[in-house]
Amino acid sequence: MRLALEHHFSPLIAARLRDRGHEVVAVRERAWHELSDAALLDALLAANPGEGSFVDRIHWL
Amino acid sequence: MATTLSMTQRSFRISSRTLELLEERASARHLSRNALVDQLLGEAVRTDAHPLIRFRMGASGQRRPALVGTRLYVHDVIATLRGERGDVEAAAEYLGVEAGSVRAALAYYGDFPAEVEQDLEAATELAAQQRARWERGQQALE
Numbered sequence: 627m628r629l630a631l632e633h634h635f636s637p638l639i640a641a642r643l644r645d646r647g648h649e650v651v652a653v654r655e656r657a658w659h660e661l662s663d664a665a666l667l668d669a670l671l672a673a674n675p676g677e678g679s680f681v682d683r684i685h686w687l
Numbered sequence: 688m689a690t691t692l693s694m695t696q697r698s699f700r701i702s703s704r705t706l707e708l709l710e711e712r713a714s715a716r717h718l719s720r721n722a723l724v725d726q727l728l729g730e731a732v733r734t735d736a737h738p739l740i741r742f743r744m745g746a747s748g749q750r751r752p753a754l755v756g757t758r759l760y761v762h763d764v765i766a767t768l769r770g771e772r773g774d775v776e777a778a779a780e781y782l783g784v785e786a787g788s789v790r791a792a793l794a795y796y797g798d799f800p801a802e803v804e805q806d807l808e809a810a811t812e813l814a815a816q817q818r819a820r821w822e823r824g825q826q827a828l829e
Contacts, residue, residue: 633722633758634767636781654783659758663744 627651627674632660646673694725726750733799739791747751751806754788762807764792 629650631640640652651657658669702711709752713723730742733752739762743753752761759782768789771777779786796803 632763634763634782637783653758659783660756671754 627670630658630670700808733795736798737795739792742794749809752799752803754784754808755794757782757784757788759784759792760806760810761792761795762803762810764789765796765803766807768793 627649629643629648631637631650631652633653635652637652637655638653640650643650653661653666656673658666658668661669709720711724713720716723718726730750734740734742737752739755740752741755742750743760745760746749753759754761754764764778764782767782768775768778771781775786775789779789782789792796
């Protein structure tokens with residue numbers, strides 16, 4: 627996964643981006659939209675165990 | 688709630704237990720007691736009439752009003768509502784929340800429009816900064 631779309635972005639956007647070959651999910655697709663920032667970061671790390679640290683690669687918009 | 692306002696001194700009586708908790712929290716968050724009281728009281732009086740709104744720390748370090756049980760800030764809801772030309776049901780469907788939640792955000796906006804507009808402006812500016820940062824990075828790869 628390269629990109630997680632925040633709650634205010636529709637899952638349809640994530641689906642269309644995946645159709646174009648991008649590794650992206652919307653937080654609503656994983657039921658992450660009720661999580662705090664810290665819990666979301668834990669979820670992202672758990673979902674990407676092999677990709678190393680997210681340090682300086684997370685941009686909260 | 689980022690609007691800069693003038694400060695006024697007042698005296699209040701609070702319980703010793705509340706004062707103890709206040710000092711513990713102020714110490715843990717590296718804030719002065721005055722700053723913490725101003726923040727907590729400011730949020731409490733704003734959310735007292737808006738039970739579906741809570742305050743959440745954002746990326747910029749500012750605490751902003753958000754919908755309970757979601758990752759949506761009030762300014763996100765207002766921006767979506769504008770994108771849907773004021774259609775509450777359409778905005779609710781897009782965001783995956785109940786129409787009542789969108790109305791709750793709108794009601795909050797109705798009470799504190801300047802503050803929410805300021806949050807929206809700050810979020811837009813942050814997004815522009817992040818995009819510019821990404822574009823500079825891409826140019827470095829060319």
